[in-house]
Amino acid sequence: MSQSGSSSEPGRPELVSMSIARRLVEAIRAGSYPAGSRLPVEVELAREFGASRVSVREALSALQFAGYVESRRGSGTIVLSATPSNPGESRVVRRMPVDHLQLLEARLVLEPQTIALGACDPDPTALRLARQLIDGMALSVSAPEIDVDTDLRVHTALVETCRNTYLVGECRGLLKAASDSYFQNARSTAWQDGELLASWVREHRAVWEHIAAGDAESAMRASREHLLSVVYRFADDDTLATADRARMATIHARFSKFDLTSDLRANERPQS
The missing domain is CATH 1.10.10.10 (Winged helix-like DNA-binding domain superfamily/Winged helix DNA-binding domain)
Incomplete structure (x- = not known):
């Protein structure tokens, strides 16, 4: 070029x-x-x-x-807007509201499962939009003047490849809740880390490629691993209260042990 x-x-x-x-x-x-x-x-x-x-x-x-x-x-x-994102404010040691911890758990359960179902029969229009947004993210992370500090649009686009409107609706609600000021401040700080952002682009692209290939198990695994990387970042955040960091570490350990193959095949077992 x-x-x-x-x-x-x-x-x-x-x-x-x-x-x-x-x-x-x-x-x-x-x-x-x-x-x-x-x-x-x-x-x-x-x-x-x-x-x-x-x-x-x-x-x-x-x-x-x-x-x-x-x-x-x-x-x-x-x-849509001349000011689509809000720069994060400086953070101090803080407590994370209980419902925010529950929100992360809910996303770890629902988002990967919805993406896995989407991989079984992805909506072609949604799949194309998700690819465009990931490509856009790859360009945006190297252009600070574009002023963006969230990848929630990519998360939304990936779950929207699923044709089940009930599951997609639930995921949209969780992602909307994840856009509040608390999480936005954390994302704004993360957006200063070029290596981290590059890894997020790679992770999103991997999820997309598995969906496009119809590989539900790999799509679910890649989605969950990306979300776990976010949880790990919270667990390692020294501006977060010690008790909350410990809870994040527990969530990370719990979901890291999930057997994804069993998750996917549980519904395939014949009824006795």
Whole structure:
């Protein structure tokens, strides 16, 4: 891919797609494209920026992941907000509310199971959107000016590959609860760790690939392992109260011992 523009890291040229994403964010924040308006189509943006449609598509994926825009069938790319994410505040030693611990447990139970069911017969439109968001996340993590500090949209897109609306609805509720200020502050801190974010991109991509391949067991395992990595990070967080860190360690140990093969095959056993 050709390269141009200013660099987000000294000495390194900026990718064309990253440059386009940055300039579009600047235009959205400046009010050139207010919330509810439609961005020009890919071919027009490619002409405007003197770039390929592939680079434009990558840039739009990054903006979609960050929450600035949304792709709507029949309507094009719609601007959602000029400020889609809220920067986290500095943290102090704190106690985690009991319901937040229960929320993490509920996600560890439900999210991987829903994704596993989705892998059995994934919704093709949802699968395509999930791939776009993961690609967008990969670009966004190397572009701090896009100002994004959550990957919950990717989690939501992955569970939405499941066609069971009841399970998807429950997962959406859990993910919405996980977007509150407490968890958002933790994510904002995590978003400063480039290596961690790169690993999250790889983990999300692995989940997607298993869903696309129809491998329910591997999709469930990859989803659970990603969530456990988040729990482990809490257990290792020295700004969290000691008692809560211990509970996180217990949750991590408990779910790490789950037999995923048994989980998946339990419903296949014939009734006696």
